[in-house]
Amino acid sequence: METQQTEKNTITVNNRTIEWEENMTVRRVLEVMNYTFKMLVVKVNGRLVKRKDYDHALVPKDADVKVLHLVAGG
Amino acid sequence: MDNQLSPSQLRLIQEYSYEKGEINRGYNNRTLYVDIGKNEFKERPVSDEMKEKFIGGKGFGLRLLWNGTKPDTKWDDPENEIVISPGPIAGITQYSGTGKSLVVSISPTTDLVIDSNVGGYFGPYLKFAGFDALEIQGKSDKEILVFIDGTENKIKIQEAPEEPKDSHELVEFLTEMYADDEKDKKNVSIVSSGQAAEHTLIGMLNFSWYDVRRKVCRVKQAGRGGIGTVFRNKNIKALVVKIDKVSPNANQVADLKPIMERGKRFTKEIRELDDEQNRMRKVGTSHLMEIMNEYDLLPVHNFQYGSHKDASNVDSKSFQQRFTQGMPDGCWLGCMMSCCKTVEGFELKTGPYKGQKVDVEGPEYETAAGVGSNCGIFDVDSILEINFYCDTYGIDTISYGTSVAFAMECYEKGIIDDQVTGGIKLNFGNARASLKLLHQMAKGKGFGVVVGQGVRKMKEKFIRDYDADPELLQDMGMENKGLEYSQYVSKESLAQQGGYAMTNKGPQHDEAWVIFMDMVNNQIPTFEDKAEALHYFPMFRTWFGLMGLCKLPWNDVEPVGNEETEEPEKVPEHVDNYVTIFNAVTGKNINKYELIKQSERVYNFQRIFNIRRGKGKRAHDAQPYRAAGPVTEEEYKSREKRYDEQLKKVLDIDPQEKSIPEKVKLLKKYREDRYEKLLDAVYERRGWTRQGIPKIEHLKDLGMDLPELIETVKPHLD
Ligand code: SF4
Numbered sequence: 001m002e003t004q005q006t007e008k009n010t011i012t013v014n015n016r017t018i019e020w021e022e023n024m025t026v027r028r029v030l031e032v033m034n035y036t037f038k039m040l041v042v043k044v045n046g047r048l049v050k051r052k053d054y055d056h057a058l059v060p061k062d063a064d065v066k067v068l069h070l071v072a073g074g
Numbered sequence: 075m076d077n078q079l080s081p082s083q084l085r086l087i088q089e090y091s092y093e094k095g096e097i098n099r100g101y102n103n104r105t106l107y108v109d110i111g112k113n114e115f116k117e118r119p120v121s122d123e124m125k126e127k128f129i130g131g132k133g134f135g136l137r138l139l140w141n142g143t144k145p146d147t148k149w150d151d152p153e154n155e156i157v158i159s160p161g162p163i164a165g166i167t168q169y170s171g172t173g174k175s176l177v178v179s180i181s182p183t184t185d186l187v188i189d190s191n192v193g194g195y196f197g198p199y200l201k202f203a204g205f206d207a208l209e210i211q212g213k214s215d216k217e218i219l220v221f222i223d224g225t226e227n228k229i230k231i232q233e234a235p236e237e238p239k240d241s242h243e244l245v246e247f248l249t250e251m252y253a254d255d256e257k258d259k260k261n262v263s264i265v266s267s268g269q270a271a272e273h274t275l276i277g278m279l280n281f282s283w284y285d286v287r288r289k290v291c292r293v294k295q296a297g298r299g300g301i302g303t304v305f306r307n308k309n310i311k312a313l314v315v316k317i318d319k320v321s322p323n324a325n326q327v328a329d330l331k332p333i334m335e336r337g338k339r340f341t342k343e344i345r346e347l348d349d350e351q352n353r354m355r356k357v358g359t360s361h362l363m364e365i366m367n368e369y370d371l372l373p374v375h376n377f378q379y380g381s382h383k384d385a386s387n388v389d390s391k392s393f394q395q396r397f398t399q400g401m402p403d404g405c406w407l408g409c410m411m412s413c414c415k416t417v418e419g420f421e422l423k424t425g426p427y428k429g430q431k432v433d434v435e436g437p438e439y440e441t442a443a444g445v446g447s448n449c450g451i452f453d454v455d456s457i458l459e460i461n462f463y464c465d466t467y468g469i470d471t472i473s474y475g476t477s478v479a480f481a482m483e484c485y486e487k488g489i490i491d492d493q494v495t496g497g498i499k500l501n502f503g504n505a506r507a508s509l510k511l512l513h514q515m516a517k518g519k520g521f522g523v524v525v526g527q528g529v530r531k532m533k534e535k536f537i538r539d540y541d542a543d544p545e546l547l548q549d550m551g552m553e554n555k556g557l558e559y560s561q562y563v564s565k566e567s568l569a570q571q572g573g574y575a576m577t578n579k580g581p582q583h584d585e586a587w588v589i590f591m592d593m594v595n596n597q598i599p600t601f602e603d604k605a606e607a608l609h610y611f612p613m614f615r616t617w618f619g620l621m622g623l624c625k626l627p628w629n630d631v632e633p634v635g636n637e638e639t640e641e642p643e644k645v646p647e648h649v650d651n652y653v654t655i656f657n658a659v660t661g662k663n664i665n666k667y668e669l670i671k672q673s674e675r676v677y678n679f680q681r682i683f684n685i686r687r688g689k690g691k692r693a694h695d696a697q698p699y700r701a702a703g704p705v706t707e708e709e710y711k712s713r714e715k716r717y718d719e720q721l722k723k724v725l726d727i728d729p730q731e732k733s734i735p736e737k738v739k740l741l742k743k744y745r746e747d748r749y750e751k752l753l754d755a756v757y758e759r760r761g762w763t764r765q766g767i768p769k770i771e772h773l774k775d776l777g778m779d780l781p782e783l784i785e786t787v788k789p790h791l792d
Pocket residue numbers: 170171172173193403404405406409410411412413414624625626627
């Protein structure tokens with residue numbers, strides 16, 4: 001018997017595909033990616049999300065998320 | 075230390091008087107040459123062309139070293155030089171991070187030019203005493219010190235006192251001796267090394283300043299490439315500089331107003347943003363410990379792994395508890411980033427100072443990762459003790475960490491045994507064993523001396539004397555060009571592999587740190603993108619070394635609105651600060667593109683300097699495989715999912731059908747090929763041939779078609 005493939009909802013983060021969750025915030029994306037670094041620039045579908053908005057800014061299905069880690073120290 | 079001796083009691087070997095002159099727009103337009111073998115002094119004029127093409131700092135150092143040495147000069151020939159130059163911006167006090175000097179010499183470990191960027195007050199004071207660079211040549215038959223007295227306009231070569239020998243005591247002793255009184259101590263700065271620098275090839279230099287609040291001398295290190303070893307080999311115990319005072323516009327800049335304005339703006343940023351960003355003022359660069367661990371980039375067990383379960387024992391919180399807080403810890407006046415943290419009253423448990431309470435500088439990230447995690451040591455007290463002894467014995471903590479980690483892995487793999495180590499159980503995590511090696515280095519005895527020759531020499535010895543497998547040692551010995559790697563795991567970032575192994579001096583991160591851009595941000599996916607990053611960032615970072623600037627204030631605090639700029643990773647507002655400050659100091663009118671050109675000139679000069687010494691080609695940019703991928707089965711297993719996925723996706727290989735040794739081999743072939751492709755792309759972007767030789771047209775474009783450079787590259791061009 002053929003197994004039925006359910007299509008998963010996803011987003012891409014820095015060109016890597018991850019699973020999308022209902023009500024997914026920027027903060028949650030950072031958690032899933034284990035991005036703990038503080039000096040980040042986050043863009044969702046090309047639009048900048050400010051640091052203070054990470055907790056409530058929602059990331060839609062199929063979104064293209066860019067999380068730029070700025071350099072420090074090294 | 076109680077010091078009854080006065081400078082006049084030291085036997086004077088030779089003295090020279092000079093006229094002070096005036097600094098104009100950041101330059102004295104004169105350098106100082108001292109031959110400590112022949113006891114000769116010369117003042118050398120700085121031409122406009124020299125300023126135009128070489129700027130200052132590292133540029134001046136390289137130009138003078140080229141002129142002073144031959145292609146086959148060895149590190150311990152009298153003709154080798156140590157050149158210290160602060161750069162035109164060095165010495166201003168209105169902007170953070172403006173007191174650095176660059177030190178260059180022929181290195182004992184790489185047989186190439188090495189350059190090291192260092193804080194402390196010596197460089198600015200040298201300039202205020204009347205010189206844009208100090209060039210030391212020759213070798214003395216007695217232990218001497220060179221005293222540059224900017225208060226009386228005299229330079230003296232004096233016989234050095236026999237004691238004390240180690241830096242922390244020597245610097246206090248000499249500061250006390252050369253200062254007129256307690257108030258005058260802040261006007262004295264010392265360059266010194268220590269006992270271990272004499273018996274190893276990884277010796278460094280300590281540059282001092284007097285901390286007026288703590289009433290103690292502090293030091294920063296010119297660490298890389300063994301310049302401390304050259305210093306001790308020349309029989310120099312110390313360099314001393316003394317001035318009257320630092321005046322607010324000692325550099326006689328063209329226009330002070332814009333410098334003050336940018337300085338104020340930057341200070342505000344630090345005050346308002348540092349606590350929520352990198353906490354540099356509280357923990358210095360140690361904040362990177364947890365970040366690197368979390369991103370799998372912290373070197374563990376000789377760079378085999380990128381994280382460890384015990385890393386939280388040595389994170390920045392653990393160090394913060396030890397660092398004195400709320401003190402201005404800048405290594406030059408006016409630095410608001412103030413990152414030179416210190417642990418006061420640390421009680422030593424080993425060695426000649428056992429039981430004494432001392433102040434320990436740092437540790438900075440590189441030290442904590444190098445002597446700590448990379449050697450499997452996750453204990454703050456041990457890291458502090460090793461840090462202290464490395465500093466006072468004159469040892470580079472980065473090369474020390476990478477060398478000890480290599481020896482530990484060799485011991486654990488049975489390549490060397492107790493008989494070789496003299497009974498020292500060199501297992502990862504054995505801090506006592508590491509300290510034993512360090513004390514042996516100071517005494518010039520035992521296996522410590524072997525480790526102190528660095529990774530390349532250890533590899534040669536272990537292959538020759540103990541029948542070690544050459545391929546394995548080549549793969550796991552973390553050196554390139556003879557210099558030990560600094561402390562980041564580059565395996566998963568191809569661009570960083572280039573950032574390390576394509577450097578002029580050897581794998582030190584100060585030239586390019588692009589791991590986040592490449593591995594995490596996935597921002598530079600193509601070879602061309604990576605090549606562009608490996609052009610821009612090394613050139614931009616080279617500029618700090620031409621100017622006498624510290625790199626940290628550039629990107630360790632991010633100004634408000636940076637995220638909205640087009641290229642936030644370049645921190646455009648800070649780049650603009652630097653362009654403005656350079657113009658305001660010198661009266662010139664460069665823009666951000668000319669800034670890169672200034673660096674390119676010196677960068678290409680350094681490459682050609684290496685070619686002149688029979689190196690500096692593609693073959694010398696090869697990396698040890700561990701910098702690029704897993705050498706052992708255990709390493710493969712530690713990231714099996716990632717590596718399997720790569721085999722499947724990119725090479726269309728089913729990992730289930732292969733054994734781990736087969737997979738290690740396949741991955742190695744793939745990753746090594748990619749590195750070769752990267753070399754092609756970067757060389758092209760830099761205007762070099764496929765062999766890594768700067769093309770004549772490119773030198774012409776840069777205005778660097780100097781006859782001696784053309785003559786050097788010509789035979790290598792096809
Ligand atoms: S940022 Fe730190 S290392 Fe750089 S100049 Fe300031 S105190 Fe010194």
